Amino acid sequence: MIKEEIKNRFSKALVKAFGDELAEENPLIMPATNPKFGDYQCNIAMSLAKKLKQKPREIATKILENLDINDLSETPKIAGPGFINITLKPSFLQEKLKNIQTDTRLGVEKAQHPQKIVVDFSSPNIAKEMHVGHLRSTIIGDSIARVLEFRENDVLRLNHVGDWGTQFGMLIAYLKEVYPQALTTADALDLGDLVALYKQGKKRFDEDEKFQETARKEVVKLQAGEKDSVYAWQLLCQQSRKAFQEIYNLLDIKLTERGESFYNPFLADIVEFLEKQSLIEENDGAKCVFLEGFTNKQGDPLPLIVQKSDGGYNYATTDLAALKYRLEKDEAQRIIYVTDAGQSNHFAMVFQVAKKAGLIKDNMEAIHVPFGLVLGEGGKRIKTREGETIRLIDLLEKAISRAREDLESRLVEENRKESEDFISNVAKVVGISAVKYADLSQNRTSNYIFSYDKMLALSGNTAPYMLYAYVRVQGISRKGNIDFQNLGEDTKIVLGEETELVLAKHLLQLSEAIVEVEKDLLPNRLCEYLYELSKKFNQFYDRCPVLQADEPQRTSRLILSDLTARTLKLGLSLLGIEVLERM
Numbered sequence: 060m061i062k063e064e065i066k067n068r069f070s071k072a073l074v075k076a077f078g079d080e081l082a083e084e085n086p087l088i089m090p091a092t093n094p095k096f097g098d099y100q101c102n103i104a105m106s107l108a109k110k111l112k113q114k115p116r117e118i119a120t121k122i123l124e125n126l127d128i129n130d131l132s133e134t135p136k137i138a139g140p141g142f143i144n145i146t147l148k149p150s151f152l153q154e155k156l157k158n159i160q161t162d163t164r165l166g167v168e169k170a171q172h173p174q175k176i177v178v179d180f181s182s183p184n185i186a187k188e189m190h191v192g193h194l195r196s197t198i199i200g201d202s203i204a205r206v207l208e209f210r211e212n213d214v215l216r217l218n219h220v221g222d223w224g225t226q227f228g229m230l231i232a233y234l235k236e237v238y239p240q241a242l243t244t245a246d247a248l249d250l251g252d253l254v255a256l257y258k259q260g261k262k263r264f265d266e267d268e269k270f271q272e273t274a275r276k277e278v279v280k281l282q283a284g285e286k287d288s289v290y291a292w293q294l295l296c297q298q299s300r301k302a303f304q305e306i307y308n309l310l311d312i313k314l315t316e317r318g319e320s321f322y323n324p325f326l327a328d329i330v331e332f333l334e335k336q337s338l339i340e341e342n343d344g345a346k347c348v349f350l351e352g353f354t355n356k357q358g359d360p361l362p363l364i365v366q367k368s369d370g371g372y373n374y375a376t377t378d379l380a381a382l383k384y385r386l387e388k389d390e391a392q393r394i395i396y397v398t399d400a401g402q403s404n405h406f407a408m409v410f411q412v413a414k415k416a417g418l419i420k421d422n423m424e425a426i427h428v429p430f431g432l433v434l435g436e437g438g439k440r441i442k443t444r445e446g447e448t449i450r451l452i453d454l455l456e457k458a459i460s461r462a463r464e465d466l467e468s469r470l471v472e473e474n475r476k477e478s479e480d481f482i483s484n485v486a487k488v489v490g491i492s493a494v495k496y497a498d499l500s501q502n503r504t505s506n507y508i509f510s511y512d513k514m515l516a517l518s519g520n521t522a523p524y525m526l527y528a529y530v531r532v533q534g535i536s537r538k539g540n541i542d543f544q545n546l547g548e549d550t551k552i553v554l555g556e557e558t559e560l561v562l563a564k565h566l567l568q569l570s571e572a573i574v575e576v577e578k579d580l581l582p583n584r585l586c587e588y589l590y591e592l593s594k595k596f597n598q599f600y601d602r603c604p605v606l607q608a609d610e611p612q613r614t615s616r617l618i619l620s621d622l623t624a625r626t627l628k629l630g631l632s633l634l635g636i637e638v639l640e641r642m
């Protein structure tokens with residue numbers, strides 16, 4: 060990382076200028092706020108003024124006297140109160156680009172201390188509709204996992220499916236009533252729309268007291284492991300799983316299902332464990348943990364209930380058991396939970412209990428990664444024209460069909476003919492990428508408005524814009540009959556034009572962008588990087604002829620184009636987005 064290299068040079072200069080006590084001082088290197096002043100800036104002089112009792116500009120001068128950076132930068136300049144500006148030398152950029160030309164990781168280092176990390180994401184609920192919140196969790200969680208994996212961490216992707224709870228009593232009782240044959244046929248029956256079954260069962264439950272009793276008994280039977288009930292439960296899970304898998308296939312998501320039921324055998328243990336730590340207090344027969352910083356509207360302390368007065372356990376109990384299992388059995392050093400911001404309190408409470416109980420030790424981390432809502436046009440809840448909740452599969456399929464319409468009208472305009480295979484593949488890739496990118500390019504903590512028109516536009520910060528930049532490079536290779544992998548023996552990179560320099564610098568910052576995503580778990584940083592890259596490439600391409608240029612510019616520009624395409628491909632893959640050779 061260039062930033063890291065500059066940092067090291069400044070660290071050395073600080074020690075040389077002011078002695079060993081500054082050995083640990085962070086030199087505060089950042090990308091220049093204004094490209095007019097250079098590429099990076101060092102802001103340390105201002106923050107040291109007090110400590111060293113010297114004027115910032117004097118400090119900056121002393122740093123420069125001791126700074127060894129000529130190979131890398133033009134003469135550094137002091138500006139304003141004491142900023143030090145660094146402008147990278149073309150010769151240095153040329154050398155660095157040459158290094159990444161043959162590197163499949165494009166200069167992105169592996170993590171220095173790879174960790175075992177659990178990413179808990181997607182996690183829909185059995186027999187309920189997977190909604191747009193789960194879509195966000197799936198897309199964001201997958202991207203975070205991809206980035207962590209690329210940095211060579213050992214990532215366990217877990218789908219914490221809601222497959223347990225009292226609602227199953229109602230579902231099983233209803234299933235037995237309306238579909239008795241489901242329990243006796245050898246081949247699993249297609250139960251059709253589970254969500255409808257759920258609704259009808261719920262209605263039956265609300266209207267009929269006798270049915271309520273049957274449902275309650277079913278819960279007990281299920282928990283006791285009675286064969287029929289367990290079978291019915293499995294049937295329901297399987298049916299939901301099929302529907303979820305359809306979405307995961309479309310989105311290319313890999314996940315290990317480990318639902319709430321998995322932790323069932325550990326629920327009593329976790330409560331006992333908390334009791335041993337003297338963390339439990341009884342309140343109206345319920346077992347609770349009282350926490351700091353959580354109060355209700357009246358200002359009374361709010362408890363986290365881990366066992367209800369009827370003996371049942373809660374969502375939080377399961378999460379505590381899961382946390383313990385993941386830290387102890389999976390040996391996770393970090394657990395990342397990707398859910399909507401509505402669950403922030405839940406996780407804050409669970410984490411606090413886990414810390415108090417000594418489950419999360421100093422070298423371990425549990426992190427909630429919250430995200431905002433997806434809204435329909437007009438900023439309201441997203442729904443169909445009839446006012447129903449939108450099914451995810453319909454939403455994705457509509458994105459694909461919209462992408463197809465766009466493509467077909469472009470084909471007519473351009474008088475192009477393409478095969479059905481080509482059209483359906485492009486439509487699928489563009490449609491799915493557009494949905495993913497629209498989600499990931501937002502700062503995840505904010506709400507965003509879901510708009511097919513916006514996400515499918517060929518210009519602006521959209522997937523199609525980025526895919527198109529990639530296609531442009533492939534077009535160069537087709538037109539000039541260029542094999543990027545074999546550009547010849549001693550190819551040179553020469554950076555003369557401003558747009559070439561700007562593109563080159565940006566290409567060398569991929570690793571900075573990725574490390575930032577890894578640190579803050581904000582995939583939108585990578586989107587911004589890729590958007591800038593596409594814009595800078597397009598500016599370069601408008602200004603600099605490639606195939607028509609004379610040598611050595613021609614080969615050099617081909618390398619720049621190829622590096623752009625490879626960077627786009629790699630960066631997009633970390634967002635879960637596939638590229639196209641033509642579109």
Ligand code: ARG
Nearest residue numbers: 179182183184219221378398
């Ligand atoms: N099933 C939950 C829901 O739909 C999300 C679970 C998130 N993960 C967790 N460990 N609590 O809201």
